[in-house]
Amino acid sequence: MSEIAYYPGCVSKATGREYDISTRSVARALGIELIELEDWSCCGATHVPNEMLSVGLAARNLTQSSLPIMTTCSICYSNLRSAIRRLEDNGLRARLNSVLERKYKGARVMHVVEMLSESLKNRELPIKLSGLRVSPYYGCLLTRPGNGIDSPEHPKVLEDLVRTLGAEPVESPLKMLCCGGPVFMSREDAALESAYHILMSAKRAGADMIMAVCPLCHLMLDAKQGTIERRYGVDLRIPVLYITQLAGIALGLGPDDLALGMNSISPLPLVERVYQSMTAD
Numbered sequence: 246m247s248e249i250a251y252y253p254g255c256v257s258k259a260t261g262r263e264y265d266i267s268t269r270s271v272a273r274a275l276g277i278e279l280i281e282l283e284d285w286s287c288c289g290a291t292h293v294p295n296e297m298l299s300v301g302l303a304a305r306n307l308t309q310s311s312l313p314i315m316t317t318c319s320i321c322y323s324n325l326r327s328a329i330r331r332l333e334d335n336g337l338r339a340r341l342n343s344v345l346e347r348k349y350k351g352a353r354v355m356h357v358v359e360m361l362s363e364s365l366k367n368r369e370l371p372i373k374l375s376g377l378r379v380s381p382y383y384g385c386l387l388t389r390p391g392n393g394i395d396s397p398e399h400p401k402v403l404e405d406l407v408r409t410l411g412a413e414p415v416e417s418p419l420k421m422l423c424c425g426g427p428v429f430m431s432r433e434d435a436a437l438e439s440a441y442h443i444l445m446s447a448k449r450a451g452a453d454m455i456m457a458v459c460p461l462c463h464l465m466l467d468a469k470q471g472t473i474e475r476r477y478g479v480d481l482r483i484p485v486l487y488i489t490q491l492a493g494i495a496l497g498l499g500p501d502d503l504a505l506g507m508n509s510i511s512p513l514p515l516v517e518r519v520y521q522s523m524t525a526d
Contacts, residue, residue, distance in 0.1 A: 261460030
């Protein structure tokens, strides 16, 4: 069993619990031991205006393991990677190391997308998601900063992963549009409008579901979907699954293992359709 250090991020214990639960279940199924960082804290995400504080919070987390550190949150992933870049500045590194209990000596950060892409490659899956049309939603931070998981402008890593699971990726022109989550508290109307356009784009493309890779994006597209329907007078009812939930279905894991009952728009009818399709074949 391989080992990966696991940085859950703040929302994993709150609105993103289903992401955390399904991530742990999928890792076990793949024979990967997730070693949660012992004393992790906020990553110093984009809402922290002080750059020194933001990089310092990230560095504090990065010093807690010599293993590759995996996170499920695209905001955390982007912020931790940005901090690694900034810490190449010897002066900044020295200033922060003077106050850090554990000294920063370098780190490697990965997203759960990378773990799944590597672990599922050439693996025989118990359940092929044939006939399932999936709209992969990247959001604005998964591929930024550049030189990371994929091209910042024309990524294909999620489409490739959908194909690995046996499903069909559906192209949406808004797959990298911001979900609106970062401005929801200050500009609710603008945030809901952004999420509305993303959901409608996937719906018009004929997607059965949207695959999300970030808990804030999932919150906007799943939990806020009812609000968006009422505000815009539309009937959406399109399930939004975390990437780990979808991978877990293909690995034969059950609804409880993947916390499917915690999604606001229930994906269970979609899952039943997948099983019925297998029985018919």
